[in-house]
Amino acid sequence: MDVTITPLKCLVRIMFLHLFSCFVLLMITAMVSIADDTYTSTFQSLRDGQTHVSTGGTFELGFFTPEGASNKRYVGIWYKNIPVNTVVWVANRDTPLTDSSGVLKITSPGILVLVDHNKTVWSSNTSSPAQNPVAQLLDSGNLVVIDKSDNVDPSAESFLWQSFDYPGNTLLPGMKLGRNTITGFKWFMSSWKSPQDPSQGNYTFQNGPKGYAEQIMMEGSVMKFRTGPWNGIRFSGAPHLSPNPIYTYNLLFDHDEEYYSYKLLNRSILSRLVLAQDGLVHRYTWIDRTQEWFLHLTAQLDSCDTYALCGAYGVCNIENSPACGCLKGFSPKYPKDWEVMDWSNGCVRKTPLSCNGDIFQKYYGVKLPSTEQSWFNTSMNIKECEMKCTKNCSCTAYSNLYISQGGTGCRMWFGDLIDITIRNFTKNGEDLYIRMAASELPTDNTKINGQKVRIVLIITSMLSTSLLIFLTIYLRKKQHQKHGKVWSSKKEDLELPLFDVASIIYATNNFSENNKLGQGGFGSVFKGMLRDGREVAVKRLSKHSRQGLDEFKNEIMHIAKLQHRNLVKLHGCCIQEDEMILIYEFMPNKSLDFFIFDHTKSMSLDWRKRFDIINGIARGLLYLHQDSRLRVIHRDLKAGNILLDSEFIPKISDFGLARSLGGNETRAETNRVVGTYGYMSPEYAIDGFYSTKSDVFSFGVSVLEIISGKRNRGFYNPDHSLNLLGHAWKLYTQGRSIELLDTSVGDSTIRLEEVLRSVHVGLLCVQQNPEDRPSMSAAVLMLSGEGALPQPQKPGFYTERNLSEIKVDAAPKPCSANEVTFTLLEAR
Structure with a gap:
């Protein structure tokens, strides 16, 4: 056998040995690394x-x-x-x-x-x-x-x-804000001086003093902001801190520690709490789709969150102008300072306390006062708390400690009450009972030495009749005459200002046609100017409107106590001399349909405004479905019932057809189907079942209308006989959703990903099966760019129409500002 090794064979063997050595070395390195x-x-x-x-x-x-x-x-x-x-x-x-x-x-x-x-x-x-x-x-x-x-x-x-x-300026999931009660060690956040300088800045965010169970923002040694005390569910001044699909949170009392912490529900999501250089606390969530941090919420809502803005016994309400006022029974300490918007010295009592015989005024759903001069007991109930505060002449106010599980514990305040904010919380809000002199006029739910005094607000009229008796008798008479029914009016539903006919006649120039804004089945709406200079919209119930009476009752029962920037505000009502009138805030830009369905006017709505309007409507509906005192279902959400203020902020209006669900109810059934063609969900229009998902369907229709500038009902396309929902679905399945966008939208503000996501969310909301539709909380997160979206199913009312015998104009004539609302009676 020839064993001669040629140079070529030698070279091959050397290369093989070298490669083998490298391979072994890599394996060893990998093993060490592993x-x-x-x-x-x-x-x-x-x-x-x-x-x-x-x-x-x-x-x-x-x-x-x-x-x-x-x-x-x-x-x-x-x-x-x-x-x-x-x-x-x-x-x-x-x-x-x-x-x-x-x-x-x-x-x-x-x-x-x-x-x-x-x-x-x-x-x-x-x-x-x-x-x-x-x-x-x-x-x-x-x-x-x-x-x-x-x-x-x-x-x-x-x-x-x-x-x-x-911690530095960032609180990650699992970090703590609080203290070790034995050693005194504190966990707190501190701001950077600037984005270029991470050294400790001027602001710290930490838990308040031991036992106060609230978070405070300090600028040096000066308090700038406080969350209000923990109530077992959230901090009393943080209505935006609510259950969500991203993280859970709690204030924990664990052995020798008390601290706030949060954890992510999905570890693949990145979310962080940041204390910015300007002292604001922001929560950011990372959005893969946009490759940017999304501002999820800010702890400080508005100027009312500025600590002690209104001074002692002052109360801040951002809905008012000016925002600061005095509690009932108090007046500005230095009135001239208040004239120049300097409220820092606060208010003083009109009548000194006498201890014996003092009363307690109840305030609903407030951010509780500063707890620096407070005392608490976890085992007492509210009755025991009331008795203890009543007997202690130094006690200026009391409240529950926790509102969870029916309300437990007692907190009492001593000395001046500072940093009270009224935000009209309708869910998980807290009640505060403030001590007043007995000579002050008591109002409903005032307590005198522990006994409730049921005194109803008196309205000045020719008969000097009690408002409650007057309203109840009047409405019963109207119901008996028109329907043969009796409406039992609850006094808690009547807590809104009453206007007399004379002031309304003055405001509307005697209901002048020049002041008329519109007309519907309920009656007419007029623009008015009150004597105090406020512009209002006056909704006058037609004397011959059967449906209008029902609307009137629903407006009072459902919207009187609702407060949200995306809901129209009801200033009051008038029930006098056979008149039934509602007075709203005036919306200078009329209703949404006035713009989006008019080719010329729609040019003033660029994509940025349209997207903001969609998000505003979503937040308003979320409030109705989740955060209001009752789960309110609007049942007639449409473009004509979305009003626009001077800055095009949308306000949901017209609660005449609204219904409430209490407790754990999720849906209800009716024999009287009411609503508007083109916006009603299939299960409601056909079977009379309505739920929050019915409103979600209407919202989805509205989203697609806002994007396209076309009405769902009466939509025309030469290529098919589908309505707007079907047209949007067809474009989506073909990957052409961008073609749905109104051509009048300018290119400069278009963000392609927002348009496509909005169409996608709209289609998810109009799916045939209610269970497939997202909740409004999920829809809000989807619109903000939270995570991947599920694939939508076919919309409800998707089948093609036979238009061969129907004359349809490619360019439909202008419609009235309010589509017809219909009532369908079905035997069951």
Whole structure:
């Protein structure tokens, strides 16, 4: 056998051995890497230029330089896999490095130190020494020090030190805001000085003093904002803090600790709470689709959240102008200051307290006063609380401690009451009972020495009759004459201002035709100017309108107490001399259909305005369905019932057909189907079943109409005989949804992803099966860009129409501002 090795064979063997060696080396390296990662990927030192990634790849630790601060280096933690550089924690925030010579390492006792040219710039601490200390970045974003010799499970939180104990301007899921009640150690947030300077800024956000169970914002040593005390469900001044699909939250009292914390319901979602340089607290959620942080909410709602804006015994209501006023039985301490909008000195009592015989005025759904001078007891009920406060002459107010489970606990205030805000909460709001002199005129639900005094507000009229008796008798008479029915009026439904006929005649110039805004089956609407200068819309019930009487009752029962920026505000009513009149805030831009269905006027609605209108309607409906005192179903949501203010902010109006669901009800049935063709859901129009999902269907129709500028009913397209819903569905299935957009929308404001998402959400809302439609809370999140959207099914009322015998104009004539609302009576 010839065993001669040719040069070629030699070369091949050498190459093979080299490749095999490389392969073995790579395998060994991989095994070492895997072994290290299995042991939670720890490290003992980190130089500038090196990074350490959390086990799940969510966060990264390393050295960085803030944009615009080229000569400063910091050790920080940031999100690993998003393009927007987002730092969530900084070690040496107050002692930056000036070059790239820094090293972060573990010393033998188990202390993290940042060394620069052999000089310690920053260090952690430890409560006990460790034999083999190592550092590790958890996938929660928590940098921890553990003793490797103890084989510690990081999930057990047996850490020698952790960065979560020292938040910066960012609160991540699992971090705490609060205190250890034994050691006094506090967890708090502190702002950056600027985006280029992570050193501690002027603001801190923390829990209030021990036992007060509220969060406060401090600018230096001055309080700027407070959330109000925890009521078992949320903070009393934080109505926007409500259950949501992104995170859960709680105020926990755990052994020797009391703290606020939150956790994500879906770990694939990125969400963070940030204290900005200006002292505002924002929550951001990362949206993959847009590749940007979405501002989910801001803790401070408006100027009424400015601490003590209205001074002692002042009350702030953003719906009023000016926002500050005095509590009942109080007047400005320095009236001249109030004339120039300086409310800081607050209000004083008109009548001094006498202790014995004092009364307690009840305020509904308020942000409770500052708790700095308060006392609480968790075991007392509200009756016991009332008795204790009544007997203590120094007690100025009392309230429940918790509103969950029917209301438990007692909180009492001593001294001046500061930082009260009225927001007309209709869900999870709290009641506050404020001590007043007995000589002050008591109103409904006033308490005198623990006994409720049922005194109804007196209206001045020719007969000087009680409002309650007058209204009840009048309406019963009207009902008996027109329907043979009796409407039993509840006094709590009548808490709104009463106007006399003379003032309405003056305001409308005797219901002049020149002041007429529109007319419907209920009667007419007129523009008016009250004597105090307020512009109003006056809705006058026709004396011959059967449906209008029902509308009138529903407006009083459903909208009188509802307060939301996307609901039209009811100023009051007039029931006198055979007149039944409702007085609303005036909307200068009329109704939505006045714009979107007119080719010329629709040009003033660019995409930005249309998208804001869609979102405003969604938030208004969400309030009705979820946050109002009862679950209100509008039943006649349409473009004609969406009014627009001077800034094109949408306001849902006309609650004449609304119904309420109480308790755990989710739907109801009626023999009297009422609504408007083209907007009614199939299950309601056909079977009489209505629910919140009925409104969702109407909302979906409205969304598609706003986008397209076309009415659903009477829609015409030369290529098919589908209505607008069918047309939108057809375009969607062909990947041509953008063609639905009204051609009058200018290109400059169009955001393609928002248009496509809005069409998608609209189609989800008009699906045939109510269970397939999203809730309004889900729809609001979908519109904001929260996550992937499910695929819609065919819309309800999708079948093609036979238009062969129907004359349809390609350019329909202008319609009235209000489509016909119909009533269908069915035997059952």
